[in-house]
Amino acid sequence: DIQMTQSPSSLSASVGDRVTITCRASQGVTTYLAWYQQKPGKVPNLLIYAASALQSGVPSRFSGSGSGTDFTLTISSLQPEDVATYYCQKYNSAPLTFGGGTKVEIK
């Protein structure tokens, strides 16, 4: 099975900082890659699908890139409401594995 590895597992950044989270697949998944945001105590929310497509209603400061095995989620200017844990997920085939998550905090 394909493993999904996220890094870092946590980060702390200042408001306005550019934040980058990486996700690596142990085998290629083309662009069948999604990113989700889960705020504390809330349900996960789809941010990015097909590696780089922004889900409707998601602020444009979020962007995704990559294909094959290496992917990134970028927050261009971190806002207080972005405090959350972020997960990548591959969905090219079962199992539809999630990465371990990246917890983002404000410094």
Add this chain to the structure above:
Amino acid sequence: EVQLLESGGGLVQPGGSLRLSCAASGFTFSSYAMSWVRQAPGEGLEWVSAITGSGGTTYYADSVKGRFTISRDNSKNTLYLQMNSLRAEDTAVYYCAKGEVVIIKGSFDYWGQGTLVTVSS
């Protein structure tokens, strides 16, 4: 408006069974694959099982294969997860999630609020 409402969670003893339900509304249920995703307390997301829009094909994580069964009733717009031989490590919030397309090759664009399953004696 898409809505997913899970039910059926609760406290069960090890070795016991539970059936979760997810009532869907606001979209053509049979046109989309559905999944169950769980989250143990303080842990990350774990995909559990998926089913195609027709219900003809099902998929399972190795951790639940042979113990859990996913199904759907498209006439009732409802997704199910029958959980047997439950273990302490199955304790989690269980979410149902809607896929983007009829097969499983889609991200999860809507999630339910989740239902808590606690396996303990």
